[in-house]
Amino acid sequence: MWRRFAHLSLSISRTKLQSLQDPTVLKLINTFSSDAGNDGVASSRKPFITFVLGGPGSGKGTQCEKIASIFGFAHLSAGELLREEMSSPSENGELIRNVIKEGKIVPSAITISLIKRAINSATSDKILIDGFPRSEENRIAFEKIIGVEPDLVIFFECPEEEMVKRILGRNQGRIDDNMETIRKRLKVFEDLNMPVVEHYSSKGKVHKITATGTVDEIFERVRQVFASLRYLKAFLSF
Numbered sequence: 001m002w003r004r005f006a007h008l009s010l011s012i013s014r015t016k017l018q019s020l021q022d023p024t025v026l027k028l029i030n031t032f033s034s035d036a037g038n039d040g041v042a043s044s045r046k047p048f049i050t051f052v053l054g055g056p057g058s059g060k061g062t063q064c065e066k067i068a069s070i071f072g073f074a075h076l077s078a079g080e081l082l083r084e085e086m087s088s089p090s091e092n093g094e095l096i097r098n099v100i101k102e103g104k105i106v107p108s109a110i111t112i113s114l115i116k117r118a119i120n121s122a123t124s125d126k127i128l129i130d131g132f133p134r135s136e137e138n139r140i141a142f143e144k145i146i147g148v149e150p151d152l153v154i155f156f157e158c159p160e161e162e163m164v165k166r167i168l169g170r171n172q173g174r175i176d177d178n179m180e181t182i183r184k185r186l187k188v189f190e191d192l193n194m195p196v197v198e199h200y201s202s203k204g205k206v207h208k209i210t211a212t213g214t215v216d217e218i219f220e221r222v223r224q225v226f227a228s229l230r231y232l233k234a235f236l237s238f
């Protein structure tokens with residue numbers, strides 16, 4: 001038993017588990033070991049929520065897909081949810097289109113109702129929320145309406161010129177992937193998104209990932225963060 005404990009401890013320290021904060025540990029215990037309910041979402045278990053932040057084109061979506069497939073997370077992209085809503089016969093479609101085209105931020109109530117619905121229908125209780133919150137107002141509204149804070153925040157740090165290059169090569173026919181809107185999105189990122197990262201940094205929840213290099217090189221950095229959570233889960237059920 002002690003040999004196994006020593007092995008786990010070694011693995012945990014190797015994967016920088018010590019940088020995780022106590023609330024994360026507590027939440028993991030809840031997520032994986034209890035049936036406690038939650039006021040904001042209809043799950044019988046508390047979801048483990050990770051916000052994935054970073055500038056436009058920093059690689060959030062690309063990395064989230066890999067995290068989802070390797071670590072069994074549900075991937076909810078706020079931008080995708082808004083684009084789906086925009087293309088459906090929704091009463092908010094026109095408003096969403098105009099806001100996205102201008103690189104601005106859609107009113108919190110709309111985005112949060114889409115996220116809440118997606119959390120409730122997610123098949124995993126480990127959730128990645130990609131590209132949200134994009135402002136302090138978004139963040140405060142989410143915490144109030146959903147009634148939880150994220151357990152973890154991943155922040156992809158990437159130089160502007162690299163982000164611009166990636167967006168211009170994205171080729172998904174998006175109405176906001178043009179130089180005029182990109183400039184506006186970069187400004188919104190600095191002025192409104194970054195305060196959210198700073199807020200959660202001050203609470204010790206942010207794992208900053210250098211988002212340059214190949215997709216696989218970046219994922220190796222990301223993998224270490226999630227692998228440490230997996231080791232912790234093994235430790236808890238030990």
Ligand SMILES: Nc1ncnc2c1ncn2[C@@H]1O[C@H](COP(=O)(O)OP(=O)(O)O)[C@@H](O)[C@H]1O
Pocket residue numbers: 054055056057058059060061062063166167169170171211212213214215218
């Ligand atoms: N490490 C990388 N190197 C080069 N291109 C990348 C890298 N990661 C993602 N991309 C590409 O850059 C574009 C933006 O990536 P995406 O994941 O959509 O970023 P975000 O969701 O942050 O806007 C996509 O076309 C994607 O295929």
Ligand SMILES: O=c1ccn([C@@H]2O[C@H](COP(=O)(O)OP(=O)(O)O)[C@@H](O)[C@H]2O)c(=O)[nH]1
Pocket residue numbers: 054055056057060061078079080082099100101103104105106107111130131132133134176185
């Ligand atoms: O919570 C969100 C997420 C996205 N958006 C809007 O949707 C656009 C595209 O977001 P997405 O995350 O898809 O872009 P990415 O950063 O991945 O390029 C943003 O510029 C915003 O206009 C928003 O208003 N609120």
Ligand SMILES: [Mg+2]
Pocket residue numbers: 060061077079131
């Ligand atoms: Mg994206």
